[in-house]
Amino acid sequence: MPQVDPELFDPGQFQAELALKSSPIAAFKKALRRAREVLDARFREGRDIRRLIEDRAWFVDQILALAWNRFDWSEDADIALIAVGGYGRGELHPCSDIDLLILMDGADHEVFRDSIEGFLTLLWDIGLEVGQSVRSLAECAEEAQADLTVITNLMESRIIAGPEHLRQRMQEVSSPLQMWPSRAFFLAKRAEQKARHARYNDTEYNLEPNVKGSPGGLRDIQTILWIARRQFGTLNLHAMVDQGFLLESEYTLLAESQEFLWKVRYALHMLAGRAEDRLLFDLQRQIAGLLGYEDSNVKLAVERFMQKYYRVVMGIAELTELVFQHFEEVILAGDAAGRVEPLNERFQVRDGYLEVTRGSVFEEAPSALLEIFVLLARHPEIKGVRADTIRLLRDHRYLIDDAFRRDPHNTGLFIELFKSSQGIHRNLRRMNRYGILGRYLPEFGHIVGQMQHDLFHIYTVDAHTLHLIKHLRKLFWPELAEKYPLASKLIEKLPKPELVYLAGLYHDIGKGRGGDHSDLGAADALAFCQRHQLPGWDTQLIVWLVRNHLLMSTTAQRKDLSDPQVIFDFAQKVRDQTYLDYLYVLTVADINATNPTLWNSWRASLLRQLYTETKHALRRGLEHPVGREEQILQTQNAALDILVRSGTDPDDAEQLWSQLGDDYFLRHTSSDIAWHTEAILQHPDSAGPLVLIKETTQREFEGATQIFIYAPDQHDFFAVTVAAMDQLNLSIHDARIITSTSQFTLDTYIVLDADGGSIGENPMRIQEIRGGLVEALRNPADYPTIIQRRVPRQLKHFAFAPQVTIHNDALRPVTILEIIAPDRPGLLARIGKIFLDFDLSLQNAKIATLGERVEDVFFVTDAHHQPLSDPELCARLQLAIVEQLADGDSHIQPSRISI
Secondary structure, three states, X not given: OOOOOOOOOOHHHHHHHHHHOOOOHHHHHHHHHHHHHHHHHHHHOOOOXXXXXXXXXXXXXXHHHHHHOOOOOOOOOOEEEEEEHHHHOOOOOOOOOEEXXXXXXXXXXXXXXXXXXXXXXXXXXXXOOEEEEEEEHHHXXXXXXXXXXXHHHHHOEEEEEOOHHHHHHHHHHOOHHHHOOXXXXXXXXXXXXXXXXXXXXXXXXXXXXXOOOOOOOHHHHHHHHHHHHHHHOOOOOOHHHHOOOOOHHXXXXXXXXXXXXXXXXXXXXXXXXXXXXXXXXXXXHHHHHHOOOOOOOOOOHHHHHHHHHHHHHHHXXXXXXXXXXXXXXXXXXXXXXXXXXXXOOOEEEEOOEEEEOOOOHHHHOOOHHXXXXXHHHHOOOOOEEOHHHHHHHHHOHHHOOHHHHHOHHHHHHHHHHHOOOOOHHHHHHHHHHOOOHHHHOHHHHOOOOOXXXXXXXXXXXXXXXHHHHHHHHHOOOHHHOOOOHHHHXXXXXXXXXXXXXXXHXXXXXXXXXXOOHHHHHHHHHHHHHHHOOOOHHHHXXXXXXXXXXXXXXXXXXXXXXXXXXXXXHHHHHHOOHHHHHHHHHHHHHHHHHHOHHHOOHHHHHHHHHHHHHHHHHHHHOOOOOOOHHHHHHHHHHHHHHHHHHOOOOHHHXXXXXXXXXXXXXXXXXXXXXXXXXXXXXXXXXXXXXXXXXXXXOOHHHOOOEXXXXXXXXXXXXXXXXXXXXXXXXXXXXXXXXXXXXXXXXEEEEEEXXXXXXXXXXXXXXXXXXXXXXXXXXXXXXXXXXOOOOOOOHHHHHOOOOOEEEEEEOOOOOOEEEEXXXXXXXXXXXXXXXXXXXXXXXXXXXXXXXXXXXXXXXEEEEOOOOOOOOOHHHHHHHHHHHHHXXXXXXXXXXXXXXXX
16 A cells, blocks of 8 residues: 555645634545545556555545544543454445444443544545444454354454554454354355355356356455465465465466456446446446447447456356365365275266366376266266366366367267266356366357347356256256146157257357358358268258247247248248257247246247147148138137037127138137137127236246237227226237227237236236226227336336338238337337327237347238328338337437338
8 A cells, every 4th residue: 555645645735624624524525535536537547456446445544544533532542443344455446335343442332432423423424435333352252253244354454543452452352263163164155155146146147247246256256365364364365376276377367357357346336426336237338438348340349348257257256166176175174085986097086076087187188178077977976076177177278279179089078968868057067167168169169258238138148058058958857847848848759859959059159240140150050060970960950950049939929820821931941840849949948048037928828839830730741731711710610619518609609700800710719719709799889898808827937918808999999908008007918909890809918017927816906907998998089198107227228229110011901010129118008109190000919028129010001901002101100100219319220111
């Protein structure tokens, strides 16, 4: 720390300003403001970050000492002001708490009560964020004995004011040597770290990571140092090199990583103006600019910065795992020799951990760099890899070169891992953690730590890829068969499950390079298959899956699955039942590994419907596609069978059906048609709108709820309905709009609550929804007010210009309106109002919300039920939608109009 830094703080000038003021508060505040400006300017200039946070601690030392000395403690008073915690280490970020201990020799606090209260009040008045405790020596010992956090805090202390001997006595009575045996301290700290990691989902790859607490964050480094201090009496990171826990190169990497996170944390505090340790979306772009990152043709500056962040914390996590393993061997095992069980001439198991038989194994047999992971998969009872062997793995990664990658023995080992009965995901994670996977597959190395700057993908590309493989493996678990019934059944039938794992490994590997990542990934997958000498059929399947991994999800979410032509076109692309099985399983895993909140029963039902219809088409033969008439007749016969069994007169049903048109029977299942028909026949037209709500039975994974509405057709029906649903706090996931020849509308909406949760079987909520909709639709002239809800913080950050595409359907007399826009509360209600303003009639809609963006498709006609034919009208419609959804935040993007 600097002895004197007059630019940061000039004691003489400060005393002069104190003398001019009747109250000291203004002078203290001015000094604090000046110091913050100086340090922030130095940070922006790129000064050494370690010096900056030490300078801030030094400055606060001066302020606290001056504040302390304003009160009467008497010269021989046994009371001291002590810095503890991070401040005690002499490290202080702009808005970090200033942890203080006011320490007294005796337990009589009353002697100093007035002075202590005056001192703390002054600190609060001048704006310092302090965390303080007032304790006697005996109380310090008692608290340290009971609370691991307290003893950890006291381990790091410095005297600010008062007698140093008091601090030294506190150190003696609260020493871990006195009360926390090394073993107990290590186990407690390890448990504390596991609990903390669990709060962040045990991943370094959160979208808004906490630079302090997340796995690989600053707290992990500090935990290592606390354990080292307890074991060896030192808190110095470099001292761990002397103790043999770190190599010099590892120390350098850890120190550089710590300084990088310090820079990020300093910038966070500076920009947020508070002790903010979450790397919020709102701040990521600004920090990227502060740290010198710039946009390129392929990646945004924020993506380059965040990739650096994720790679840094991944490196920290790797090193802390290694050091923790060292600690475990030294602290828990002690001097015991350990039981050794040989596996082969290269590897053995010691105390449950795998290790090499000699230090030269990887030099003598480079293939052992892959063999070790195959052995771990073969022997799931092995707990992990010993620290020395982890280090040897890292030190010999350089042996993986092009010759290594072409060696048939090595390619065979890699494929063998994917054929293992268990441990595939766990050992791929280890390979990634130890830097082996990215070295063996350089194309995978490019996506390590690569973020996708949106709310749809909640993991980096490499983490998402490994999560996908994990999810594929979980589909074998009997306990998940209820949640994923079809996928669980199909994965058991796949002739070679390893092929879908390999397709999963490559499905997103082309991201971040520009161009279509599916095509880029397919090319990489082909090269991989050829290098690994996979059979021709296996190669074709893997490459096809990688190229078409989005085909099923986009078809299910964006196309009208009731249209036989859509099914036929999809079946033509798949062409084979086995390919369909593989693609379905891969799609389910991909959705769940992208963002678990995307999976609900509605999305599941769309995929299952597409799978089932395609399966039927393939069995029937693509040369015999089913016609619309045949499909309608099959559906009607099945619905009629249900109705007759429930006592409905078939003549009444068929008379009603004669008014409904073909689209109704194409877009609904036979069971839904029977449900609708029975209710309509029992509902007098004079009774107002009929609103049916089907209660979901799939609450365990937040099933969507179906709302069916039957009422006289009105031009503003869609606009009124979606506005009313907006007021009822419902999120619409699909809409099917049908108008009968008798001018009644039959609309079906698939909804969840606005927060993504299920309505479930809550009778009060269902009654509220039904009543609200009936009231709104009974008096459509009283158009419901569109609620102007606040846009959530994260959505605000991902604003982009809406894109609107308008073109006429070549097969049907409708105009297709496609909208890609940022998700916003009330978005559908706004669009419905625009349709009303432009006198448009909605025929159908496909609603898809993907993270922070919506991709909705509307099939519309004019008031005379004809496609839009006026280019000027379409241009005005396009402009109105863009302006309404952009909220004035974005420039209008060119969109396509084809009439």
